[in-house]
Amino acid sequence: MINSSKSSYCQTKLITEDIKYTFRVISRLVNYNAGTPLPPATSDQTLADDFVQFFYSKVEKIRQGLDASDLHDNTASPDLDRSVPNLGSFKIQTQENVDKVVRSCANKACSLDATPTALLKNSTVLSVVLPTITELVNTSLSTGVFPNELKRALVTPRLKKPGFDMRTFSNYRPVSNIPFISKVIERVVAQQLNSHLTRNGLHDDLQSAYKTGTSTETVILRIKTDVEAVLDEGDAMLLVLLDLSAAFN
Template sequence: MILCLKRMSCALDPVPTWMLKSNLQPVVPIITNIINKSISTGVFPDTLKHAVLNPLIKKQSLNPDELKNYRPVANIKFLSKLIEKRVVNNISTHMLKFNLGDEFQSAYCASRSTETALLKVKDEIMRFIHNQRGVFLVMLDLSAASFLTGWRARLD
């Protein structure tokens, strides 16, 4: 799992990611213990609840002088990413094993995307029209929505 993650480091990381990946042998048991302890107790370590927030413009065509055109991007510690990845894997495995996924879910699903979601909607519309049934489509665009009240954030 460690080797699969990107080499990007956070300014809060005590050791650069590339150095950690180059010296895995002595640290894997320690990292494994931290991850397992966090999952078994349901407690995310307080020291990993910090992030570096960076403003990222939503679209390059937007005015960079307006705060509403930015979204906050949190850069978290590498160990935080590892715990997150492990929990996501555990939940995904459980959902697959017990068939708990929504059949219409497109985001975060293998082989599904916004394109497959759009194709599904188009297919439904075409079938209704073919069967001479009425079609009502309500669309909501939140692509430029801004929930920022400032650059402060707390991750607990």
């Protein structure tokens, strides 16, 4: 009966036109209880401390490299022949706007949350806590302060690629799971920031990430087209790929 119920449940989940959702369901089924491969250690505490020290020192090296360069003396600005209004402040949100943001978030949970995300998004529960969530969001937007308590995250080391040496810390990347309210504030800010960039034409035409309608697929198609055009002319092409180290959130 249990196996039959599980099978029926999974089949129901797979009946969707959302390809990304389908792959997430399949991934959970294939990797069920697979766990996270971690380096050998004398204790969990020792391993956690070693990972913290490694990630911390990696960020410190990047900061020191930036401080030693001339990057901080330059002001990045778009190459435009027109003036662009500054985004001087964020707009205060109505409860209706925050409600839409909350409902659009995934049901992913974090143990730092007092309430499971799925329960929080329940209409009855949300109607009670929505005024408080809206107040938190608007206070953060108006003061320009992201509460320290909401900056806390559960960091999980993930092997960058299956088959990598588990004993080498540099083969791991940190995945941070933050509280749900943090995600709501982030999404509200991202919407306003992206709206400002789009409205004022500040996105680069060739940008293929963090922009609606683009992805890694569009950049590959663009490069493929450029390469073919050059080769058709009988010319040679040099492709330079720059790998930025440790692009942390």
